[in-house]
Amino acid sequence: MTNTLRSERARPLAGAARVPGDKSISHRALMLGALAVGESVVGGLLEGDDVLHTAACLRALGAEVTRRDDGTWHLFGRGVGGLVEPADLLDMGNSGTGARLMMGLVATHPFTTFFTGDASLRSRPMRRVTEPLARMGARFVTREGGRLPLAVVGTAQPVPIRYELPVASAQVKSALLLAGLNTPGETTVVEPEPTRDHTELMLRAFGADVRVEPTEQGGRVVTVTGFPELTGRRFEVPADPSSAAFPAVAALLVAGSEILLSNVGVNPLRTGLYQTLREMGADILFENEREQGGEKVADLRVRAGRLKGVEVPAERAPSMIDEYPILAIAAACAEGTTRMNGLAELRVKESDRLGAMARGLAACGVRVEEEADVLIVHGTGRPPVGGATIASKFDHRIAMSFLVLGMVAEQPVVVDDADSIGTSFPGFVALMNSLGAAIA
Numbered sequence: 001m002t003n004t005l006r007s008e009r010a011r012p013l014a015g016a017a018r019v020p021g022d023k024s025i026s027h028r029a030l031m032l033g034a035l036a037v038g039e040s041v042v043g044g045l046l047e048g049d050d051v052l053h054t055a056a057c058l059r060a061l062g063a064e065v066t067r068r069d070d071g072t073w074h075l076f077g078r079g080v081g082g083l084v085e086p087a088d089l090l091d092m093g094n095s096g097t098g099a100r101l102m103m104g105l106v107a108t109h110p111f112t113t114f115f116t117g118d119a120s121l122r123s124r125p126m127r128r129v130t131e132p133l134a135r136m137g138a139r140f141v142t143r144e145g146g147r148l149p150l151a152v153v154g155t156a157q158p159v160p161i162r163y164e165l166p167v168a169s170a171q172v173k174s175a176l177l178l179a180g181l182n183t184p185g186e187t188t189v190v191e192p193e194p195t196r197d198h199t200e201l202m203l204r205a206f207g208a209d210v211r212v213e214p215t216e217q218g219g220r221v222v223t224v225t226g227f228p229e230l231t232g233r234r235f236e237v238p239a240d241p242s243s244a245a246f247p248a249v250a251a252l253l254v255a256g257s258e259i260l261l262s263n264v265g266v267n268p269l270r271t272g273l274y275q276t277l278r279e280m281g282a283d284i285l286f287e288n289e290r291e292q293g294g295e296k297v298a299d300l301r302v303r304a305g306r307l308k309g310v311e312v313p314a315e316r317a318p319s320m321i322d323e324y325p326i327l328a329i330a331a332a333c334a335e336g337t338t339r340m341n342g343l344a345e346l347r348v349k350e351s352d353r354l355g356a357m358a359r360g361l362a363a364c365g366v367r368v369e370e371e372a373d374v375l376i377v378h379g380t381g382r383p384p385v386g387g388a389t390i391a392s393k394f395d396h397r398i399a400m401s402f403l404v405l406g407m408v409a410e411q412p413v414v415v416d417d418a419d420s421i422g423t424s425f426p427g428f429v430a431l432m433n434s435l436g437a438a439i440a
């Protein structure tokens, strides 16, 4: 049976909440803990399905990964190059990050690994990682289109490469840096625009030598030196700014709201949504800004207010790539037109998010235009009609975005299958309802 959810008009949102741990950082903390020598302890880990799949895969690769009753995760790693051949397929579930980073990890180990995932992940492009990893010496057996299921035949004699990313992707960059750990010499990735740098920051914290230099065109050159001695450490995962986006936008849209979201990661390469919302006139404060384990965090205070449409430049996409669905909801309630540029990558996420937002908003009475890589939303400054049932296509961000729309729309919004929310935001419904939503 599918888990249908219905979101009705909310009362003004009030109170404080802490959204779950950052998904990107959680994957990386487990992976580096599995490569480090000695014990690593991770607090605040996201216990969503995507990250739990990564934990299970690392166990299959020989690392000791356990959860204690106090909620901390304890890892005893195998040392760089010490992973062992898994006895079965690795199922990455719904997770593009898990699949692509893990493929990098095993590509420079001398054994064979078989990867699969759910229907959504099996439709996503993998050539973007197999192509550069093949240059390092790994071989791949893939289906038509280079999609999962696929086999990685890892190389015993990896060669370091310098690779220019054709698309800005933190996942591809990270896959290559992780492959570079068990490779002699220096592995270099050139990114056309800066993307989230959690891998670089965490590699350094675990003891690796990582150099980052700007390019003249505004990109970055990232270099990792092979065979570092990674040492186990304690790590506290901040709350996920991509998850905080849902209660934050809900509080902006429901009149009379004021909420506080604590301990949210505000790495500048992740905060494009908050910058855009401020340009739309939103009242969002980053209070008590501080640093935690090499990452910036803050408490977000959000107050409701009127928003106006804006143009979002394509260069901002990497810093808010997962936030366009919820931004489109804010745009639908704003006064005037919002034009979001440079969205080609949205077509290859858990679903075609550009198409899904355009169709869902139109069904809720919003005037939208969809181009190949542009979404244009015409807001009227009044709440949309709503009243539609949205096909979420097992995409967590589509499901959560339309449940937020239901909180302000004239008529309730129904999401046909909300199980996907557990991939990134377990406890979403309870948290939103504790603030004032009516989702059931």
Ligand SMILES: O=C(O)C1=C[C@@H](OP(=O)(O)O)[C@@H](O)[C@H](O)C1
Pocket (backbone or CB within 6 Å): 023, 024, 025, 097, 168, 169, 170, 171, 172, 174, 196, 321, 322, 345
């Ligand atoms: O590196 C990461 O943790 C992520 C990178 C982004 O993907 P791309 O690298 O495909 O842009 C993002 O969409 C994903 O949710 C998480």
Ligand SMILES: C=C(OP(=O)(O)O)C(=O)O
Pocket (backbone or CB within 6 Å): 023, 094, 095, 096, 097, 098, 322, 349, 350, 397, 424
């Ligand atoms: C795109 C996302 O994740 P992934 O690529 O890891 O599946 C996301 O969380 O929005």
